Amino acid sequence: MDIRLDAISHSYGDTEVLRDISLDIPTGKIVCLVGPSGCGKSTLLRLLGGLERPSAGRVLQLGSPPEGCLNPLTYVFQDFALLPWRSVHGNISLVLEDHGIKGARANDIIADVLARTKLSDFKNALPRQLSGGMKQRVAIARALAVKPAVMLMDEPLSALDSQTRELLMDDLVTLWTRQPFTACYVTHNLAEAVRLGHQIVVLSRRPGQIREVVEIETPLAARGHGDAELERTQKHLWDLMREEARAADEELLDV
Ligand code: ADP
Numbered sequence: 102m103d104i105r106l107d108a109i110s111h112s113y114g115d116t117e118v119l120r121d122i123s124l125d126i127p128t129g130k131i132v133c134l135v136g137p138s139g140c141g142k143s144t145l146l147r148l149l150g151g152l153e154r155p156s157a158g159r160v161l162q163l164g165s166p167p168e169g170c171l172n173p174l175t176y177v178f179q180d181f182a183l184l185p186w187r188s189v190h191g192n193i194s195l196v197l198e199d200h201g202i203k204g205a206r207a208n209d210i211i212a213d214v215l216a217r218t219k220l221s222d223f224k225n226a227l228p229r230q231l232s233g234g235m236k237q238r239v240a241i242a243r244a245l246a247v248k249p250a251v252m253l254m255d256e257p258l259s260a261l262d263s264q265t266r267e268l269l270m271d272d273l274v275t276l277w278t279r280q281p282f283t284a285c286y287v288t289h290n291l292a293e294a295v296r297l298g299h300q301i302v303v304l305s306r307r308p309g310q311i312r313e314v315v316e317i318e319t320p321l322a323a324r325g326h327g328d329a330e331l332e333r334t335q336k337h338l339w340d341l342m343r344e345e346a347r348a349a350d351e352e353l354l355d356v
């Protein structure tokens with residue numbers, strides 16, 4: 102199932118946040134959205150997920166969700182959003198219970214997503230016993246458990262320290278390489294975007310408009326450190342963003 106944004110604009114009262122965004126999220130690809138703080142990235146993700154209706158334009162779901170999909174559009178948040186009193190297993194079983202899936206069927210799904218996120222040994226742990234990186238892996242496992250058509254990831258690594266972020270990026274690459282998933286991945290971190298994005302969509306400052314869409318052909322698993330082409334791409338993205346980020350920063354100081 103592909104998602105298509107067709108001429109989306111959005112305002113909150115008098116504040117125009119997004120202007121005329123048209124974009125496809127193709128099946129099996131990771132589309133990264135980058136742009137300065139306040140340009141409307143989280144808003145765009147909420148519109149994608151149907152949490153809000155756009156002021157203008159349409160969000161279209163093209164084709165059918167994958168087999169066994171319980172929730173086509175599933176969020177992964179920066180702050181993990183785990184229930185502290187439930188174990189790793191319990192946090193995942195909860196979303197399955199919501200769809201009436203229990204017992205052996207639930208256990209099979211949970212075992213599969215824990216194996217894919219390398220958490221099998223931690224299924225009985227409570228969130229407070231886990232590092233930030235592992236908590237986010239639990240949140241990703243929980244999202245995968247509902248077999249989403251598209252994962253909507255809002256700065257999923259931004260709460261983590263830089264070393265943990267590196268490890269999680271590697272984990273996401275492995276996860277995708279073994280079994281491709283579809284994601285719209287919001288980040289303000291350009292290193293994440295060039296490591297994980299098949300497509301990188303650069304938004305301007307508010308009202309967010311598409312400035313450029315950059316495609317990266319290099320397979321995710323082949324994107325090592327020190328790759329000259331990726332560094333050039335990252336520099337190009339930063340050149341695009343610098344002006345927008347500076348102007349956005351100065352606009353914030355005006356209010
Ligand atoms: P980003 O995620 O790119 O930092 P957001 O989408 O969170 O940006 O916000 C874009 C703009 O919309 C900001 O100026 C923010 O203050 C405003 N905004 C976000 N949500 C609301 C809301 N529910 N009501 C009013 N304004 C909002």
Ligand code: MG
Nearest residue numbers: 142143144255
């Ligand atoms: Mg945001």
